[in-house]
Amino acid sequence: MSQFVGGYYEVTNVKHEKLQSSLTETISGSVSNTKKHFINEEHFFLGYDVEKGTEEKGKYFYDDQFHVYFDGECYNAEKLKWRINEDIHIEGPYMPEIIAKLFRTYYTDVFEFIIGKFSLIIWDKKNKTIYGARDHFGVKPLFYHENDKTFIFSSSKKGIVLFLGKEAIDPEALQHYFSFQYVPEPFTLTKGVHMVHPGTYFIKSEDHPIQFIRYWKATFNPIHTDKNYWVTEIRNVMLEKVKAYMKNENKRIGNFLSGGIDSTLIVSLAKQIKQDIKTFSVGFEQEGFSEVGLAQETATKLEVENISTIITPEQYVDKIPEIIWQLDDPLADPSCVPLYFVAKEASKHVDIVLSGEGADELFGGYNIYREPTSLKIFDYIPKQIRRALRQYAQHLPKHVRGKSFIIRGTTPLNERYIGNAKMFEEEEKQHFLHYFDENVSYKQITGQLFEHVKDEPLVSQMQYIDINTWLCGDILLKAEKLSQANGIEIRMPFMDKEVFELASKIPVELKVTNLTTKYILREASRGIVPDHVLHRKKLGFPVPIRHWLKRELNGWAKQVIAESEVEEYINKSYVNNLLDTHCKGNADYSRKIWTFLIFMVWHQVFIEGKYNFSKQKVEQINNRIYV
Structure with missing residues (x-):
């Protein structure tokens, strides 16, 4: 490392x-x-x-x-x-x-x-x-x-x-x-x-x-041919890549395993190459927020060993400052913490782990990629009426059912989509950012990217935005840095330019359908992964912060808000009001609150100097005990 x-x-x-x-x-x-x-x-x-x-x-x-x-x-x-x-x-x-x-x-x-x-x-x-x-x-x-x-x-x-x-x-x-x-x-x-x-x-x-x-950028060149051709090509390239990424005679290699098709496909192919592969999973005690049971079922059917870790709210919050220190910049993705823990556990057993990052961006795996289909009805409404509908919807009360649907349907994709995660609109930020600049907008990040793919199908445009923002800014950042923080190397076979070159030729209608995402990848996985994984709805990596902020982590959140010295940048009253509203159950503001909390802890780590992890982390890695 x-x-x-x-x-x-x-x-x-x-x-x-x-x-x-x-x-x-x-x-x-x-x-x-x-x-x-x-x-x-x-x-x-x-x-x-x-x-x-x-x-x-x-x-x-x-x-x-x-x-x-x-x-x-x-x-x-x-x-x-x-x-x-x-x-x-x-x-x-x-x-x-x-x-x-x-x-x-x-x-x-x-x-x-x-x-x-x-x-x-x-x-x-x-x-x-x-x-x-x-x-x-x-x-x-x-x-x-x-x-x-x-x-x-x-x-x-x-x-x-x-x-x-x-x-x-x-x-x-x-x-x-x-x-x-x-x-x-x-x-x-x-x-x-x-x-x-x-x-x-x-x-x-x-x-x-x-x-x-x-020297390289993602481009889409769809070829319309028989579905079975793509099934064969995907199987061949993924087996080739898993073999290449496992090639290291002197290192012990394992796999991360969630409940999803991406990691399961990698494990299934790895099992063909190395029979005694170990897999690693992580979850929570909160009902509905753990994929450990499903991962263990998958491991049993594939006849591979599974080592699982359950994280308590106390363990979760205790590691946040160190994780932020490892990341250099704030990343308000709650899945950072379980990733850190599963990497930590894996490091006791193996030197390298394979993981399934990148499949969603390449093969159309996010549920939001189905949005163009659900909003198709608005294409039949004249532009002038659409503008009137949008203005009408914007004046409706916040939680009126259908408001968001109308606004999204009447707003062009390049004005509303900034990637798989979107926290605050610019007008919202005026209420809490003391240095808010009306000349700064997220469109300065996404505008040029949309221009590159303006003639592509809407789903391809969304993929392109995610590949150039969300993928490198969140998904790959946390995977690489948090595995490295635990002295283990992560390898991601989907993150290979030859895999992308294949995926870029697959037509949108074979990636995202009315009923499912990653359709062609699922078809290619049929007969390789267990049936219970094949058509499972994508959940992402569920973390119960929505519940924890009301109970187990409520005291911690209030303490961070009170003690962090961020008044120069943030209106703390706005954050406290958001937390109070969330706790009363009037709305789910957990992800927005989390974005504030992570910045505040980052400020404590890097600006206020509240923590010092260097020596402690070195000792932990040097004293690793291999099992």
Whole structure:
């Protein structure tokens, strides 16, 4: 579980020693079972760590011109070696050396060749130029900061904040957070620190500002052919990918298993490759909010071992500050906590887990993707009447039945859809954000994305928005960071560009139907996964915060609101009123309240300095007991 941090600077303007001292704090604070490495060149610095017992060649390589650092996993390294001149011999699938050799021939095209999750840095010392790239979907993070004198990059936002010396909140990013429940890229909540977009590389050279070039983006190219063709293609590609992602002779591999079809398909295919696969599940005692029973039933039918964890409300809330510390920025997705716990349990038994993230975005799995069908009736109403209906509905009392349906049906998709989660409208935020800016809108994030797919079917447009926002900002962020926080590597076979290329060719009507989502993936899974999973309605990852905020977590919530020092940014009276209304049962405001609470705890962790997790977390990982 490595980290890296580095910089490009002008020696005359920045003291070499000060820069290295600031940056190496991040590396020095990482897990103690790693070896730290530092590369100092004129104008260039890189610090990184490598797990003891792991070959450095897998992370770093240099020759007479290039320094290459690779953080991540590549699942097609052997195929990449075929592209290299036959006279050049590389022992083993060492990605940094492969990239260095390919870069001489293919230049930046090499980034698109890689299948896997990665962030990488190339220092061209002859031309004094840095290249950095992030994987296609954004599994691995890559942060940066640029000013007139210095350019800093890191796998963790903490590394850059240490260099800057303070964590200053970006009001614009905060305003977006309360729309999305996460900070959408390229923003972070820290002023001056940004994230490189997925499928993007940058070039930074002397006396030139940073340039960003998109080397890959999702496109849809539907082919209308027989359903059975797609069933066969999906089965073949998923079995191929599960095999590739399980290829590691020296590591113990297991699977996350929920009650859904995505993880069950991965487990079923993994069982064909490795008979004694272990699976891991998590749930709650609250009735209706646990998939453990279903996961255990699935494991029994597949004849695989299942290890389950039940989380109490007390355990849940106790881990929130540490989880936020691991994530760098606030993420108000309640499923972060169970994911942390299941990763923690899995880390006692295996080194790598396979998981089903990405299937919903690629194959049309979210229930909201059926909305265009349910709203189709509005297409037959003249635009002028639709506008009148919308104005009428907006003046109805909040909880009048049908109000939301009319507003959604009369509002164009590009004006209402910002991804799978939407917390607050801009007009709502005026009531509680002290730095609210009427010139800032979530449409600044989604508008350009909609423009790219304006001629696609509405479901494809929704998929595209989710792939470019929700997927990298929430789903992949929590999966990668919270598994890494527990010293375990997560691999996601659906998050493969070749799987996407197949999914992008499948027509919308085979993904989402009147009766179900992920239709063609379910058909491809028939006979592979148990029947009780095949047509189960998607629930997401249910977490009972709606109930807990009224009872078990009510005292904790009130304490966080009272003690957090966020008055500069948030109107606390608004939050307290929201909580009171929720507790009276007049409406379900649990997700909106949760968005406030997570920001408040983030503020306590990073601004107020109420917690310190570095040393504690290092000791936990180093003292792991394997079962």
